[in-house]
Amino acid sequence: MTAMQSPVGKPLDRVDGPKKVTGQAQYAGEFDAPGLLYGSAVSSAIARGRILTLHTEAAENVPGVRLVLTHLNRPKMAGENDAYEDMDAADGAPFRPLYNDRVLYSGQPIALVVAEDLEIARHAVSLIEVEYDVESHETDLYAQLDRAHDAPAELPEARGNVDAALAKSDQTIDVEYRVPVEHHNPMEPHASTVMYFPDGSLLIYDKTQGTQNSQAYIEQIFGLEGQVRVRAPFVGGAFGSGLRPQYQLVLAVMASLTLKAPVRVTLTRQQMFTFGYRPRMSQRLRMGASADGKLQAIEHSVIGQTSRFEDFTEHVAEWSGMLYHCDNVALKYSLVPLDVYTPLDMRAPGATEGVYALESAMDELACAVGMDPVEFRLANYTDFNANEGKPYSSKELRACYAQGAARFDWNKRSAEPRSMREGHELIGMGMATGVWEAMQMPASAKAALCSDGTLRVSSATTDIGTGTYTVMTQIAAAAFGLPVERVEFRLGDSSFPKAPLQGGSFTVSSVGSAVQKACDALKEKIWEAARQLADSPLAQGAVDDLRFVDGRLQLGDSPEHGMALEDIVATCGPIEAEVDGKPGEAREKYATATHSAVFAEVRVDEALGTLRVVRIVSAVAAGRVVNPKTAGSQIQGGVIWGIGQALQEETLIDHKLGRYMNHNLAEYHIPVHADSPELDVIFVEEHDEIVNALGSKGVGEIGIVGVAAAIGNAVYHATGKRVRELPITLDKVL
């Protein structure tokens, strides 16, 4: 097969596209069953205390209501914390829905009404009255800083001497950046539909980023080993919200087990604010540079919020120790437990917040030194990750800066703040670096040549909008020299070969490598089978001579020494191969990361402070791009998220009530069509034979990282005002 024919690297349309544009794609809350019952959750009105009495009689008396489930009548659940620890669990004691009378946060599910239809269930919820023993709560991070404790995170050791280096630096800054609570808000609310079978086994359609995570969790907490299958053929966005099993899953299973009937629980949009989120945090950066722009010291100190029951950590400060060359580095991380739910990984968790602070501070330091922000970063460039003491397997960040700056016309920017304007609008141009880890996880895959000649490949992974269906199809088709139409990739089923959670930008790296390996194993099996056939034209060849071309297996370039794949299976029967993949050993000597350079132009109305992003260029080095169309969409989406983070998103809490105030899509603002700027995505060439067999690093996270800093830096350039607390709303600019 020649490189020209390979579908890898081609902008293939999504293979699941026709289903999505015709309404045929079915999501978790859309599977039906005869006698399906509907659950509607009751949310606590207080942030901390105890449930004294749940008055459920009125709800139970509504015709059509089948059950009101509370901590008093729920099915038996595991008593050990271990059972509740899922693949993305934080340190501590995971939340247990309806476990007892304790209220740990406002919005906590405290009952479930199950009824014959959705409207009856919701009506009955409104009839439930709750008496609480209210205890005082604490939800304000900045009022509780004295309770901060060290985060259970393995931060890199401090190196050099920050204080001494700062004292000797020609320019220093000491600044605090703050980020608010943000919620994932995928467009599809979380939902689980549980099908109950007479033998007590369950088939669950769940909104999840890990079918096997939900499966293992439900099996463990209800003692249902071997009786649970979880499917997620389509997931309506997640962005991290589906990394841990959410409470609608538990409630739906409880109701189904109790009533021995199929049950669906779908959360309301308001309830989408009653579990994980990006945590509020303070970040202090003390940095120093020499007069010629060399970084002398970085101290990055993070204080984030967490719940009372779990210590949630993410990689926030680490980036400050690895992105640039700096000999004196100290990274600190502490947590303040509050009467809130545990935070949860959300698109580029940690980097979205940490790199925002670092890259904003880098801009401040560049200004202090009097250097162009791109030049300042180049002056401190490194090919070595000093946190790990390893070189990068590849790092084409210089090309990102160069190509991004050229596309953006960065050289037309005048350095002085407030120096560019058009009419009543100030123009600002800012930039930032982005970085994300390029991870690989163990993953398995099965490849099968079916009797009709179709290549069917499967993995338990999901496609949360990332394009997994499509890129895995391309990888398998390329391995076999088949047109993509003859390849079917199946996913979203816990009974398929093992896959990691879909997160962290490691699906192509992990599952894609496993798919490639499974295809290689299948090729050998096909050859073994084919050469055994009577009068086989393939009998004489060696494995190195094998070619899979145009749906045929042949020796070298001679079609006469070959057979069509469908002819082989017609005789031998279907052939399949299943493999387990794991990260290559070559990775161990290297640090692996994805990088980007983000350039932003903003316009600020001088009188009104209204602010708009008009242009973004994102130049990304992510290794080999399997599908530039879907990968480009991932980056575009990440940039839109960065605009939301920079200018709009903030979940506001009323600390008197300990309760979110803007828990809906009218008041929790995310970017809309009219907010979307001119947006240029560049994938720079990056070759990497170490990161994994595909040379592909993944692109789900990198798109957002650095965007908010680039915008904030552009706002400073436009206005001369440094806003250090997100989101940058007009009141902060005026």
Place this chain on the structure above:
Amino acid sequence: MNAITPPPGGNSHAVHLISLSINGKKHELEVRPWTTLLDLLRENLQMTGTKKGCDHGQCGACTVLVDGRRINSCLTLAVMHDGAELTTIEGLASEDALHPMQAAFVKHDAFQCGYCTPGQICSAVGLANEGRAHSSAEIREMMSGNLCRCGAYNNIHDAVQEALPVCRGEGTA
């Protein structure tokens, strides 16, 4: 739930008989006065192509066409639409071909997770029917009621811009 269950509280809320044409097919339906058009589609008729993202008219995922015009089906009651012609995402494609707007969405990768997509497409087709959105800025403004958390906005814009003239019968752009 196909059957109509008794109303909550035992009150004798009337069940209304309405006639609704959905994607060209006539339906005689018994609906309760509080059932939204969206819940009628998704829960009573199992037509789940129309999505529920917020149930408050804030996200646009439930957009359908009533007599050719865009409407948030979560904000309107089914009983108000006796005699109406309803078009949903399931009714746009012909037997053998996608609607030009659907084809443009696939071509421009104008979606990722796909959950807001039916609403985006119905909104765009509604704009064509209503003779609106004749510039890039107008497309962006008039599509702003349809949120896309995946952030596919620029690709949606390109798809809509390409397909609008075709939908209006003006030939290709």
